[in-house]
Amino acid sequence: MFNLILFGPPGSGKGTQSEKLMARYGLKHLSTGDLLRHEISRQTALGLEAKNFMDKGQLVPDEVVIGMISSALDENPQAKGFLFDGFPRTSAQAEALDRLLDLKKASIGVMLALDVSEEELVKRLVKRGETSGRSDDNNEQVIRARIIEYRSKTAMVADYYQQFEKVVMVKGEGTIDEIFDALCAEIDKRI
């Protein structure tokens, strides 16, 4: 089993690259943002609770997303590996993920961290807001709040994996294919 974390701030291209990576490597894509938006569209209690945080650009409580990931792991016993996108976003989530994978005698192979300047992030997110239909993309104040959440709570997750020498930085600017090729080169060294 090969498990990969695609890491980076909002707007760094995790969703776009995840689609391409899962097609190439046959990994099961687990995006907590997508799972939460699915809960919102079904108007579940979990979705309604999460929406309050998401609309403000804040992180949803750890226990909510950890529970969702735990269920998703259990629901996919045949997966040849998982591609985690937008998770873990706090140190507590990273520690919980290690424990959950441990139970399945698995671990994280590598964290690929997309590096994109803040100016470029805001530009991309404002542009995405014109078409994505995501309420957290079409308000610059919410976009900035998400980047602040990233800096204060999420960036340090890379340090957690760095202690196990599992982090590789990849330039997240350039064409989609250039970035994809750089990601694939790193995965191919390890798979």
Ligand code: AMP
């Ligand atoms: P994303 O689609 O990854 O940009 O996530 C959209 C929003 O969902 C974030 O701004 C958070 O409010 C919430 N979210 C997604 N993943 C997580 C996570 N791992 N932990 C906490 N909140 C999350």
